[in-house]
Amino acid sequence: MRFDPVTKEIYTDKNEFVKRMNCPYKMNWDNLEDTNSTLRKCTNCNHLIVDTEFLTDDDLLVMVRNNPNTCLKIDLNQRNVLILSNGNLGHK
Numbered sequence: 001m002r003f004d005p006v007t008k009e010i011y012t013d014k015n016e017f018v019k020r021m022n023c024p025y026k027m028n029w030d031n032l033e034d035t036n037s038t039l040r041k042c043t044n045c046n047h048l049i050v051d052t053e054f055l056t057d058d059d060l061l062v063m064v065r066n067n068p069n070t071c072l073k074i075d076l077n078q079r080n081v082l083i084l085s086n087g088n089l090g091h092k
Helices: 057-066
Strands: 002-004 009-011 017-020 039-041 048-051 071-073 082-085
Touching (some): 017 057
Antiparallel strands (some): 039 048
């Protein structure tokens, strides 16, 4: 998975666009209602937020295509994320 923190866009490792992150609430993961280890619930909008740390690109793509409004948590330090900066790869 590739993530550009400036544009908030997520891509697969094959550079296929997944979605643009857009949360008006800017919630902190630790402040969300605990559902299980990979899901939390936002008390502002009642959406479930999926932790992407253990998802494959294929799983993420299927999930977002089935529900484009899926909310995602991406930690810039997680192992399965490459950081993009101005369209160039940063670190993984």
